[in-house]
Amino acid sequence: MSLPQLIMLPGPTNVSPRVYAAMCKPMINHRGAEFHQLHSRILENAKKVFQTENDLFVLTSSGTGGVECAASNFLLPGEKIVVPVGGTFGERLAEAFRTYGANVIPIEVRMGSAPTADQIREVLEREKDAKAVAVVYNETSTGTTVRDIQRIGEVAKASGALFIVDAISVLGGDDLPVDKWGIDVCITASQKCLATPPGLALISVSRDAWKLAERAKPRSEYFSLIKCRKFRDEKMETPFTPAVNLFFALDEALQMILEIGLERWIWRHKNASAAYYAAFGRMGLSLFAEEASRSTVVIAINMPQGITAKDFREKLRTKYGVVVAGGFGSLKDSIFRIGNMGIVTPREVLITISSIGAALDELGFKGRLGAGINAALPMVSEF
């Protein structure tokens, strides 16, 4: 017997006992006054975390359901959408739009790097009738963040295209002022930087996005934003039974984030990622993502030569109780990924760095931990 595992995954993440306690509040009627208050407070607080005054909805689904919601509401079959693809989640975003009949113009991005505004502009100059640009802000599969995202938004808007951002793994863990950056549709999920159990997606919808959504009947009933708006406006309800307990949990987590302060909550992720990068750099580990694009929330590290990700992750989990992710697809065995999301304090950072160093040491990557942990100390002491 030991303490529970430390879940350092890129979602789901560790959940605070406070949020777990809220999740077990006695059941309520999802068509009654208590739910209306709960729902209203969640929307209000989630808008603060999104930094938006746009409409916002909470869906009972995973983040991919939020992506499907975007794919099924805004574009008509045959309409063009530009989607940079540099990893699994870019591919998933493109596929969701294809499934609903959009004409997806993919921009191939080398894995580990990020698309730029110039690349998007070039494509939009050629595809003048593109109705939308959709970007994965943080590509979870490669630990890469699109640092040019604000300028990509400007380029999209300048050409009259809707700007859709899949921020599932990053909203709350890096800068993302939705309104200031002109994001029409922003999607996130509960189990990442919002430190809530999985099962909810959140999506914001601008006035321009509504104009596109209102052109035709929704192609999904379950993800119909028109229905969501109607039920919210008329009764502060959801069209279908929501995951009430996950709403309790999200409500508590949002309050926790706002008590700590959104700016500080985001800063914690940045500071912790700086600690990881400093430590791993000094330990002689190399990162999968190029330096200019590396993520604050997913730390993707190349396996040292001669050690497989499988052996390493197994050792780390069974002996040290720390769970990290492997790679997707072709990267399965060559990288490992740390989720730096949600509950981020000196404790998580120190346990994770020291356990990784110790496990690698056992597997033959000798004597690197001390220097690494020293390099992290300035950031750790800042918390």
Add this chain to the structure above:
Amino acid sequence: MSLPQLIMLPGPTNVSPRVYAAMCKPMINHRGAEFHQLHSRILENAKKVFQTENDLFVLTSSGTGGVECAASNFLLPGEKIVVPVGGTFGERLAEAFRTYGANVIPIEVRMGSAPTADQIREVLEREKDAKAVAVVYNETSTGTTVRDIQRIGEVAKASGALFIVDAISVLGGDDLPVDKWGIDVCITASQKCLATPPGLALISVSRDAWKLAERAKPRSEYFSLIKCRKFRDEKMETPFTPAVNLFFALDEALQMILEIGLERWIWRHKNASAAYYAAFGRMGLSLFAEEASRSTVVIAINMPQGITAKDFREKLRTKYGVVVAGGFGSLKDSIFRIGNMGIVTPREVLITISSIGAALDELGFKGRLGAGINAALPMVSEF
């Protein structure tokens, strides 16, 4: 301050402390061995409760998401499906198939009554190319159950049509041996007779159903059964992040049901509904559903003259702590509905009958409770 409200709704229902405790187990990796074991046990136990050897999947969505899953996987645009419509959920089932382009042949059913096998046969003789028949087994909006369902299945199969049953509000609360009754696709949700919090849908898929599903690319990514099967077969995982805590809860609830015994679990619902019907009959209340079709899980009662559902439900909730539902749409003020689902013991039955009698008494429906509760005693003592 008082005890928590007793949630006698047709979902969500009261949840056992044992299930709540399971929901708060420490987070696990949804791509790791612990999840594989959890997922595998859930599927095995859920199949026992469905009484099926068909494939079965758990979706992170409400029950309506389960209906959308059926609507998006089996029929191609333009194909015919016969759907009896006798209330809100029949309408919703028809609408889901229409949204995905099916040619829906509705059979209008008077509210409070149920479709018969003869009605379905007559339509199938006319619409020989119908690919499927989809039936809401228990129409939650009217408290009506389709007692002819086994024969409807025979009629559907005899004409070569797929038999799809929306059993969202009733699976576990009335007889429904999926394989014995030839049901190709059966849908339910966590928050009804499975006594689990809301947020999960369950769907079973027969070999004949797979044949239809395999004809074309799925029209939803999120609800793609082909994807679900692939991830289950390869790794005992779900394609997208599942609501892990709700999986913990469902796992515990299924174990609880099987410990009590499925037969006894179903019988409890029948016995409690008999207690309600005996009590309300003796109290001089009239039922919305015709006697032959009345439900074991949703008791729909006409409001006595001169008392509005709104005043009654408000009194019942605020003074007696018992929450029941009103009607949908045109029935909003004229009926109230009790959910008799999940945790069904003498305690819930006695509190609900006596509180309803007392609240009605206060509102002018005088002196009926005593005879009513006496009429319920034989059933209550049977538990």
